[in-house]
Amino acid sequence: MEALVVPASIRRKLGDEAAEGLVEMFGLYHQLTSERFERRLAEEVSGLRLEMHQGFAAIRREMSLGHVAWLRWSFLFWIGQVAALAALLAIMLPANR
16 A cells, blocks of 8 residues: 655644544545455455356256257157168168069
């Protein structure tokens, strides 16, 4: 933290003791506001982390459900392909005999 300097004109009007008190007051105020800011920042970051965790969990759930649906449709397609190939072979093989 930078040292606070009271301008000479204010120091002349207030006196040395009052100027030092003013510097101390501003220093304490700065410390208090810094602590409040850090506490508020920590609260916001923890809230953001919680939202991100919930969001990622929802995305994972949607992806897993989508993956299951994709596998189901793939198996249906493969079964259809096997049935079509079997039907074609059944038609073509007896015709060659």
